[in-house]
Amino acid sequence: MNSKIKNLSIYSISLTLPILVSGILILVGHQEIQASLLLLILCVLLIAIKLGQSPAISTAITSLLCFNFFFTDPKFTLFMDHTEDIIAALTFFSVAIIIGHQTQKIKKQAHDEFEMKKSLQNTIIEKDREVLRTALMSSLSHDLKTPLVTMIGATSSLIELKESLTESDKDALLDSVLSEAKRLERYIQNLLDMTRLGYGGLAIDRQIITISEVLQALKKRVVKDYTNANLVIKCPDTLPEIEIHPALVEQALYNLTENAIKFSPTGDEVIITCHTEPNWLVIDIIDKGPGIPEELRDNAFDLFNTLGRGDKHQAGEGLGLAIAKGMIGAHGGKLLILKPLNFESGTCMRVMLPISE
Structure with missing residues (x-):
């Protein structure tokens, strides 16, 4: 019943719009054939974009009848005296049908591209989850x-x-x-x-939240666990909102910040900065430690990778970065390793999270 009512309202709009436009043109005394045809073509285009091909065809037929009835001689009949009016009407109808068909085709292509991107993103997220799932059993004997x-x-x-x-x-x-x-x-x-x-x-229970709220909770946790840490957060108050699971993102940022603190000389600043790029919120965690050699960066996020420092090193068992990447990846984000621009040594861990639409 609901679908029937919906279809009825769709076709009511497609039939009413050209009649309404024609009536307005008559009321304002604007009855030029060229102008009326352009506005009726616009009606067909709008209906095709918003409602689809079939309603657009209904609009095209109604527009043709309105054009004949209101704007051609003899007026207020369904006859035409002039050959040029007949040619104009046929041309109008042909163009209207083509517009309806091409618009539907373009809409389908845009929809298919969206579904493909969505499917690809889901595949990447599932791959990250699969890597983590596979590691559970092997990790038991490892660490x-x-x-x-x-x-x-x-x-x-x-x-x-x-x-x-x-x-x-x-x-x-x-x-x-x-x-x-x-x-x-x-x-x-x-x-x-x-x-x-x-x-x-x-399911990741997401909330729309500002990153400053997450960073405040992060700083409290870091100060509690590392009393000697020198954590500096430099983020503007005007950053856009993001849709995330706050606890998961906080844990990912904590893992990265903890690594930065452990590898930094005692008392040196660990700096967190934020800025935006098109469609992304960017969070940089910067330390002044020895840095990660470029040849090791590609494998830095592998499970149990301690970057060649061994199990006894204070950085831990080589899960922190893998955990962080999995958590960020589950949100459709990215985790990159860069060299800080303003320091001779050190590491910049860049977290990129999609901005909420």
């Missing part, structure tokens, strides 16, 4: 074992050798246990993030 073995060994030494250990030895073993426990906690959190992205059926 869970190392901190567990260290913690077990240190705890066993404390129990079995406590009588012979000095206080400094005990403190060193306890520090080792605490350090590996924190590493394990961070690793488990990363696994949970991977799981969250790893199942394709998981």
Whole structure:
């Protein structure tokens, strides 16, 4: 019933518009044949664009009848006295039909291109999720074992050798246990993030939000975890809104900021800047550390890639960048590694998120 009512309203508009235009032309005393034909052609074009080919044909037929009835001699009849009027009417109808057909064809091509781009974007997002999903099982044996073995060994030494250990030895073993426990906690959190992205059926609950809100939450978290960090955020207040899952994007930015802090000399600034490019909101996280060699950048986002520094390096188990890329990719965004423009060394991690339409 609803579709019938909709179709009825569509065809009512397509039939009414040329009659309305013709009536207005008569009321204002403007009855030139050329002007009336141009306006009636415009009616056909508008209906073709908005409502489709079939309604446009209805508009073309109605326009032809209006042209004959109101603007050709003898007026207010369906006859024509002059040959040029008949030729004009036939030409008008032919052009109107062609316009309706070509408009429909163009609309279909635009729709097909949109669906193709959407499908390609979904494929890229699904690929990112698949990479994360595949890594879940392999990661269990790769990085869970190392901190567990260290913690077990240190705890066993404390129990079995406590009588012979000095206080400094005990403190060193306890520090080792605490350090590996924190590493394990961070690793488990990363696994949970991977799981969250790893199942394709998981819907990302997006909100329209400003990036400043996310960055404020990020700074509070960084200051709490790294009391000596020198984090500087330079973002204008006029940035456009984005449609994201705030917690996921915050986690991605946290992973990148954490890396920047760990690789920066103590006390040096880690700078976050924001600007816009056509269709994108750009967030740069810049540090003054040793930087990432250009030959390693292509593989920097691979799972378990510690950039050649090994499992014991403070940067962790090589999941942070992969997690960040997966989270940004799930939003249709991009994550790039650049060299900072104003520093001799360091790294610029560029996050690009689509701007909400």
